[in-house]
Amino acid sequence: MKTDCIGIQNKSAATTTVNGIAWVNESGCFMYDGESLDNLMRGQIDRNKWQANFQSFANIGFSEPDQAMICMGVYRTYIYSFRDEHWVKFELFNSGNPFISNMINHPLNGAMWFTGST
Numbered sequence: 775m776k777t778d779c780i781g782i783q784n785k786s787a788a789t790t791t792v793n794g795i796a797w798v799n800e801s802g803c804f805m806y807d808g809e810s811l812d813n814l815m816r817g818q819i820d821r822n823k824w825q826a827n828f829q830s831f832a833n834i835g836f837s838e839p840d841q842a843m844i845c846m847g848v849y850r851t852y853i854y855s856f857r858d859e860h861w862v863k864f865e866l867f868n869s870g871n872p873f874i875s876n877m878i879n880h881p882l883n884g885a886m887w888f889t890g891s892t
Contacts, residue, residue: 780797780799780801780802780804781799782797782798782799782832783799783832784832786832786833786834786877787799787832787833787834788834789834789835789836789843789877790836791805791836791843791856792836792838792841792856793805793807793856794806794807794808796814796834796836796843797834798828798832798833798834798845798847799828799832800824800825800828800829800832801813801825802814802815802816802824803815803834803843803845803852803854814854814861815852815861818860818861819852819861819863823850826848826849827847827848827849827850828845828847828848829848830848831846831847831848832845832846832847833845833846833847833877834846834877835877835885836877836885837884837885838881838884839881839883839884840855840884841855841856841857842854842855842856842857842884842885843856844877844885849865850863850864850865851863851864852864
């Protein structure tokens with residue numbers, strides 16, 4: 775795999791999962807399990823829609839109880855199921871709210887974050 779353009783702009787774009795380290799940016803959602811690097815969105819989500827959604831904002835979290843990864847962008851939120859290895863899209867999950875914290879993995883409740891306003 776070519777490794778150009780797979781870095782992150784801020785800490786909220788990376789998380790740990792039971793399967794390894796994951797991060798999201800405009801080029802995809804990447805997973806490194808200690809041996810191999812995979813782009814989990816490749817072949818499943820239109821690249822142009824993904825790029826437009828994640829070029830200025832990316833937030834990722836892991837929900838251990840659900841075995842799912844939540845990737846929030848500007849317009850859409852994508853949830854990846856490790857159980858089924860597929861994506862689900864939500865159009866207005868975060869509504870482009872610029873006041874959102876990084877996500878934490880609560881052992882009982884899954885991924886949690888704070889949203890607010892000024």
